[in-house]
Amino acid sequence: xVKWEEVRKLYPDRFVKLQILKSHIENQTRYVEDxxxxxAFDDEKEATRELVRSKDDILVYHTGKEKIxxxxxxxxxxxxxxxxHRI
Numbered sequence: 001x002v003k004w005e006e007v008r009k010l011y012p013d014r015f016v017k018l019q020i021l022k023s024h025i026e027n028q029t030r031y032v033e034d035x036x037x038x039x040a041f042d043d044e045k046e047a048t049r050e051l052v053r054s055k056d057d058i059l060v061y062h063t064g065k066e067k068i069x070x071x072x073x074x075x076x077x078x079x080x081x082x083x084x085h086r087i
Contacts, residue, residue, distance in 0.1 A: 001034045008063045011040045015047035020057040025072065032059070032068040 001021050022034035038058070041047040051060035061068055 001036065003034065004032065004068055007035070007037055011037070011063050013062075013064055015041040015044065015060055015062050017041070017047075017050050017054070018059045018061060020059060028072045030070040030072055032070070035059075035068075 007016060007018070016037055017039040018032075018035040019038055020032050020035055023030050023032045025031070039050070041050070041060075047060050047062075054060055059068070059070070
């Protein structure tokens with residue numbers, strides 16, 4: 001379990017594939033607190049392919065961002081379901 005600040009130091013200016021271990025939701029935004037790094041990418045195209053395949057608590061994010069904030073959008077027509085828009 002690591003914090004985002006640690007991941008940013010270990011993998012500067014790279015894309016990382018993460019498993020979210022702990023997060024909370026406020027005002028339609030999911031804030032990730034603890035995570036495990038699965039893989040780091042130098043190639044943006046490879047990172048994008050992994051992002052498209054990711055689901056549930058797996059996320060691909062760039063370490064250039066100061067914090068992880070995932071916007072949540074309601075899907076109309078499906079009661080109780082939501083979609084996380086990964087930034």
